[in-house]
Structure formats: structure tokens, C-alpha cells
Amino acid sequence: MKNTIFIASIIGALVLTSCNKDDNMDTTINVNYPAAYVVNGEDATVSVIKLSTNEVTATIPLMGTGTDMIMWPHHISSHENHLAIGVPGMDLSAGHSGLMTAGMTGKLLVIDAMTGAIVKNINLPLMNHNSIYSPNGTEIWVPQMDEMNSKVLVYDATTNALKNTINTGMMSAEVTFSSDGTKAYVANGDDDEVTVINVATKAIITTIAVGDNPVGAWTGSNGQMFVDNEDGQSISVLKVADNTIAQTIALGFMPGIASHNGTKSELWVSDPMAGKVHYWTYDTAMGMWMHGGAFNTGAGAHAISFTIDGNTAYVSNQTANTVSAVNVTNHTVTKTINVGKKPNGIVIKM
Template sequence: MKLSQRYAIVMACSVLLLAVTAISCRKHKMDDMGMSEKNIDYPAAYVVNGESSTVSVINLTTNTVTETIELMSAGGSMAMWPHHASLFNIFDVNRISIGVPGVDLSAGHSGNMGDMKGKVIVLDGRKGTIIKDMEVPVMNHNAAFSPNGKEIWTSQMEMKGKVLVYDAQTYALKNTINVGMEPAEVTFSADGTRAYVANGGDNTLSVIDPATKAVIKTIPVGANPVGAWVGYDGKMYLDNEDGKSISVIDVASNAVVQTIPLGFMPGSAAHNAARKELWVTDPENGKVHYWTWDAAGNQWIHGGIFTTGAGAHAVAFTNDGNVAYVTNQLAASVSVINISDHSKIKDVAVGKKPNGIVIKQ
């Protein structure tokens, strides 16, 4: 064999070896980033860990963490301080959208960071992979799927507040809606007829028609509202951080029908239709307060308090309303609660500063 032929063979083998090595390294890198496909085909809670920039997947049958999804872009950069999540799950379509403000909101949601940009990350909930990592012009709190799953709505926390509406398939910007000052969470009513934006800068709640994208009413509420959380009784439950209260909003009349004084800064509120209870987390004391519905008085009355963990924040109920999962930001855990007697089943260790949580069943 001629020297030139030997050289050509050696070079060809070297190129092949480099190619195989590159593919192998790329695969390992993708695995390290949490981008390898998983098989989350079981009922699960997805917990967004702000400081760890991960999502812990809790199997609802065993109440153990079975997967950890790294929120890292294809370029290798971490999502800084992911916050709240939204789930769209129908048939084989399982998508989770996450708002990434880029700052730690565990001590409260007020105040923006000037020119700080935000992100929207979309996950395939079954495969555990990132579908889209998209930057938005200004920091945001959450990224909410519209009720039909065709759009993603996210606020822009600036003085002249806006809500950006993106196509959930192409991720093209469809609409820009002007709302109040420094808007925080974007949420939807249970029947899908209304969208709500809590404007922390001017203590108002913008009510939007999701079909026309028009603001149909602006409601004065308590000081520094954060999110109007969905009720399954024709109401929305708005937590006012500085006002230390809950504004109960009637969806049909666009009016505040009850203001619940708390005496503590709320983390979030959650309505359990099956048990007719309203839960409000108390982050500073690591507890959850619950209210029960008084049909005779047509109002919520305080029912009791129980302990979860330091920095109690978000609540998610199972479909039957019998079990709750509460994220504890300062304890790096999720408390599993038996709702029948409000006893703790167990604490599940997750990532650092868990906040948002959604359940797929």
C-alpha cells in the first residue's frame, strides 16, 4: 500500500472518530442539561425550583421525586429564577409554560429591575424536554396558556404595563394589551371567558376578554395585588401582598364581593371546589390558613391553620380534591397534605426555592 493511501485511510478514520466523539459528547452534554427524553407517563406534580433552575417531577402515586429537568438552553445558559408554571394537558398534548423573571421573588413580588428581560420556557411534560426558550423584552412573573391552549400570555412588569400574547405553536407575537402599572400574574377564569392581570403598581385588576383582547374593566383592589387565582365557584381570589388581604372577585359582575383580612402577607390562594375550602399560604410563618364557605352568610369564614414548611408559597390540589401539594420556598420541600383532616402526609425534598407547581393526572 502506498504511503499516500495509508495517509488517506488514517485521515478518514480520524475524521470518523472525531465525528463519533462529537456526537457522543453532544449526547452527554444534552443528558447533563436534562434534555434527554424521559417517559413521564404517570400522574405527576411539576415543581419549579427558582434557585436551582430546575423542575422536580413528583410521582403522585409514590410521592417521590422521579425526574429532575434542568432548565438550560441549547446554548448552555441556565434560566435565571424560573417562577410560576401553567399546564395545558389534553389527550397526548402535555405542555408546561414557565415564566422566568430573572430575579428572586421569594421575599415578595413588588418592584421591577429596570431593563431586566424575562423569558418564557415551554416544556414537553411527558418527555421532559425544552420545546421553546424565548426571551421577552421585560421581566415577567408567569406565562399562562389560554384555556384552549392556542396562546401563551405573559405580563411585562414595567410602569406602563403590558401583556404579550404569543401563538403557542409558532411563538409569534399576536397581540400587545395595555394594562395597569407593573403587572404581575396573568390568569384565566375557570370558564375561560375572562383573563385577569394583577397590577401591583396601581393596585388594580385588569379584566380582559380573551377573544377580543380588549380590557373590559379595571377594578380597584388591595395594595400590591399579585395574582387572581382561579375559583371553581364563579369567583377569582386575588392576593394583595401589602394589603394583607384577599379580594374575592365575582366573574359575572366584575366586582369585589368580599375582602378577607389576613393579618399576614399572602403567598398565594387556592380554591378547593370539592371540599369548599379556600387556602391561603403564609410564607413568613410556614403555614397555610383555610376558610370554609358559610352558605347562610354568603361569605368565607376562617376555618383553621396548619403548618407546612418555611416559605409556604403555592398550592396544587389533585383532581378529586383529597390531596394537596404545597411548595415551601425556604425549606426546599413540598408538603403533601391530607385534606380531610389537614394533616401532613410527608415532606418531599426538591430543589432550592421551589415556587410554582402544576399537577398532571
């Protein structure tokens, strides 16, 4: 068990200007265009960036009041016209090392992507790093972070009924899926392992030893998953086909997130402390990822999301309170977009 630390960042969020659930329902927006949705943790809002102009066209308030209160929303996923957001209830922008979760609860939040209306707000027994739609969109999978008894809860996306509870490892953070939709991956930070789950049967297939303090196994379109090991300062490259490690990439910095661009055959990894993004290209002759370079985005560089054509990336900069729009071909920032406070998760809907 890693040394625990106390995170005392929640109180400050109480002084933020809030909006109740009815206020949010009355907020009039109509996002009928391709957009990037950016979760602002400290503000408890979602910034909507119109892709054609790279301008913030709407801000969706989430905070609410009482039992509906949303504090420190984190990562986001999408299915059709809905967005699912994980709400751990604490600030995770400084990393996960030594995280203490005793007594912390979370929420599963679903909002309408076009109107910003809150569709569901489900209280969870434990805090959750993310909430993610299953590959076919019929379920929402939610990890439960605990020092000893982590698990994944599987909800019916239509009825909200809890369908399955899957026991995982210690301090389970992000849950993700392989690009073919057959396997789910849960990063267990205190076990230094990743749990692999059969999506159809909900049975655990295996556990894979990775680096020190893994946070997420990020999806590649090339039959690989990329695990960011915070304390190990490395990326474990997992092969989906046989559940083995193909490569361990030494970084020399604590990673924020790893993101694979299949169109450009590049792997990007954010470097929060330096405000940079590093990228790797795949050398087919050597059968491994090779470092290609790095470029500046903004302080606290974190989430990375690519457009479908792979030509543009959006990077959230948590400390700078901005999002960088990046030309993928020449690795240059084309625009810096002001958003809310401590932006983290990003999802793009076309």
C-alpha cells in the same frame, strides 16, 4: 409609586452547576404517570413527583448557557403534554413590594412534560411573573412587568408568533383566567388594581380596585377570583359575573398564594413567614368566607395545587426546599418531600 429596592440575588445563581440545552435534550426521562411538577427557582430545575408514591422520580434541568440561560424560573402552567414556565430572571421569594424591574428581561419557556425536552425558549423584552396557556390551549399569555408600561403579550402556542399586545397597568404580575375561560385577569401591583380582559377579543373590559400590591387573581371554580394583596395583607374576592368585589378577607399576614378547592368548598392561603397554610370555608347563609383554621407545612410556604378529586394538596415551601403532601380532609401533612432550592410554582398533570 412604591419605594424601590434593589434585589441582588442573581449573581449567586451563576455558580450553580448548569447544563446546556443539548444536555437537557439528552436527559432521558419518561413521565407517563400522574405527576406534580415543581419549579425550583434557585436551582433552575423542575422536580417531578409521582403522585402514587409521593417520590421525586425525575429532575429536569433548565439552566442552559449563553442566550439560552434560564435563571430563577417561577410559575408554571400546562396544556396536554406541554408545560409553560415564566422566567423573571430574579428571586421573588421574599415578595414583590418595592420591586425594581428596570433593565430586567424575561423568558417564555415551554418544555415537554413527558421527556423534559425544551420545546421553546423565547426571549422577552421585560421580566414576566408567569406564562400561561389560554383556556383552549391555542395561545400563551405572558405578562410584562414594568413600573410604568406593563403589558400582556399573547403568543400563538404552535407558531410562537406574537399575536397581540395588551396594555395593562403598573407592575403587572400574574395573568390568570376565569374558570369559564371568558375572562383574563392581570394583577397590577403598583396600581392596586386588576385589569379584566375579554379572552376572545383581547379588549379590556374594566379595571377593578383591590388591596395594596396585588400579585395574582387566582381562579375559583365557583364564579369567583381570589386576589392576594401582599402589602394589604388581604384577599379580594371578585365576582366574575359582574366584576365587583364580593368580600375582602383580612389576613394579618402577607399572603403567598390563594388556591380554591371547589370539591371541598375551601379557600387556602399560604403564609410564607409563618410556614403555614390557612383555610376558609364558605358560609352560604352569611354569603361569605369564614376562617376555619391553619396548619404547618414548611418555611416559606408558597404555591398550593390540588389533585382533581380535591383530596390531596401539594404545597411548595421555598425556604425549606420541600413540598408538603397534605390530606385535605383533616388538614394534615402526610409526607414532606425534598426537592430543589427555592421551589415555587406547582402544576399537577393526571
